[in-house]
Each structure stands twice: as structure tokens, then as C-alpha cells.
Amino acid sequence: MTKRGYHHGNLRQALVEAALALITEKGPQGFTLSEAAKVAEVTPAAVYRHFAGREDLIAEAARQGYDIFAALMEFAYDDGKPSALAAFEATGRAYLAFARKYPGHYMAMFESGLSMQANPDLALAAQKARDVLERAAARLSDHIPPEKRPPAAMFSAHIWAMSHGVVELFARGPAARSPFPPEDLLEAGIGIYLRGLGLLPPDR
Template sequence: MAKQGYHHGNLAQALVDACLSLIEARGPMGFTLSEAAREAGVTPAAVYRHFQGRDDLIAEAALQGYTVFADRMEAAYATGQPSDLRAFLATGAAYLQFARDNPGHYVAMFESGISVNRSPALNAAASRGLGVLEQAAADLSRHIPPARRPPPQMFAAHVWALSHGVVELFARGNPGRTSPYSPDDLLETGVGIYLRGLGLLPADT
């Protein structure tokens, strides 16, 4: 692509898009800021009008990802209402679908080493998305007798860990990591086992 210099239609977003493409191809540490500029069709000098370095660029990609993620989680939670169980299961399915639809964003968010505390905006977006899962867990945990009720944050963390594990091992197309079952089935049955252990599902569900 021919370099267009600073007068790019939307340089900042073009660089984020280039960053996402490179992350998908090489991982978050597999490219330089100059390569992102070349992918976007601009000179390296133009990049610094928007981003101080590669980490700033990846942080912006993560921010955009968390914003989309939060919107998806909120929509999934709403579609499951008024059933606390359906709302909870919908958020888990939405997590998996987001990772499938947005692999570059997913890596920028969870695997790049960029802290969610890097900026107030990034922290707010991350808290909003993961807060939906915690709210769904809190709603569902009200159906567990208090003596056996885990803290909602622990409940949500367990399901988040299960969802992330399914994404990492089976939903990203990693060579050598295959399963005779789909990622969706793996997540659904895993969450089902967890919920049965808490008494939230009957044994034959």
C-alpha cells in the first residue's frame, strides 16, 4: 500500500485496525510500531501524533475490544431475563462468541500484558464487561442456600476461567489442540457440571 503520510482519513483507527491484523497474524509482541504504520499505509513519523508507542496502540485496541465486549455481555444478559439461569448461561455463550468474532481484540484484552489500570477509560470498559458476568452470578447465586453460596466474585471467576480455558484450548484454532466436541458444547457442559455441583441444576439436566 502506498504511504499516505499524515493526511490519512482516519489515521488513529487505521492504525488500530492494522494492529489487530498484526496481532491475529503474529501475536501482540510479534510486530513493531513501524510495521503497524506500514500496514496502515502511513509513515512511522505520523504514528506518533496519536500513539507514543506500541503499547499505547495495543491499549487502544483493547479499549475498543472491551467496549464491544461489554455491549455484547449486556445484550446477552438482557435477552436471558427474567430467568436468572438463562441470563447467566447467555453471558457465558456471549463470551465465547466474542472471542470467536474478535480474535485480535481478545488477544489485546487478555493476552498482551496491557493492564486494565493503564487508563481510567480502559479500566471502566473492562469493569463494565466483566461486571455483567458478576451481576449474572450474583443473581443466580441467590437461588443457593446461604450456607453453600459462594461469593459472586468467586462464582463469576470460576465461570470466566472455564470460558477462557475453552477459548484458549479449543476455540482459537491452535494446532494440535483438538476435541471431538465443539467449544460451545464444551463450555455448556462444563458450566452445567459446575451449576449442578452448586445445586442449581437437577442431576438429569
């Protein structure tokens, strides 16, 4: 009987898809290479033709996730339309949408403990996503004199951390954890934070 991985002609991607399914079910540390091979319907030895080990497989799943994530962030930002604030908030909502739609990728990216230094391709893909948020942050602070302007990299990182917190606490678990939708929680948090930095007028 021909193994499915060879039949469809893309064993490498079949293994990534198998890993993503297992990560979604068990978490990044909850499966073995043998299990991934079994899901892909190939022998464990076949895995090593494409990946050096389990971490290498997870890194590829994470890299693909960052590519999807960066594309979604870019689409949400929409070149700063219709306003700098609306575009900035849209990137936060895109973060939540990504975590919901691509849980395996999300966990591979953020919960696997992969070293960016040891995975330069992964680091490059991650930077593309950060660049979108930093560009949105810089645009949002254009109206502030340069000497009073907070570093875009700093407050975009804070918003990233806030988005991550909302995902971990409210967006991937039971809806009963919060009486408010995760999108509303994030938007309110972004507003409070930006007002504190002087990026939004207090009476908005």
C-alpha cells in the same frame, strides 16, 4: 501521493485497525510500530501524534475490544431472560462468539500482558464486561439464603476462567482438537460447576 490514513480523516483509528490486523496475524508481541504505520500507509513519525508507543496502541485496541465485548455480553444476558440460568449460559456463549469474531481484539485484551493499573481507561472498560457476568451470577444465586450464597464475584470469575480455557484450547484452533463443539463443552462445564455449588438441582 496522499497517505490513506490522512485521506480518510481518522488516522488514530486507522492505526488501531492496522494493529488489530497485525495482532491477528502475529500476536500482540509480534509486530512493531513501524509495521503498523506501514499497514496504515503513514510514516512511523505519524504514529506518535496519536500514541505514546506500541503498548499505548495495543491498549487502545484492547479498550475498544472490551467495549464491544461488554455490549455483546449485555445483549446476551438480555436482562436475565428467559431465565437466570439461560441468561447466564448465554453470556458464556457470547464469550466464545467474541473470541471467534474479534481475534485481534481478544488477543490484545487477554494475551498482551497490559497492566490495568497503568491503563485506567482499559480497566474501566474491562470492569463493564465483568459487571455483566457478576450481575448474571448474582441473579442465579438469588434463591439461596444469603448466609449460604457463594460470592457472585467468585463464581462469575470461575466461569470467566472456564470460558477462557475453552477458547484457548478448542475455539481458536483446529476443530479436530475436540470431538465436541466448544459451546457444548462450556455449557456442560458450567452445569457441572453450578451443581457443585448447589446453584442447580442435581437431577436437572
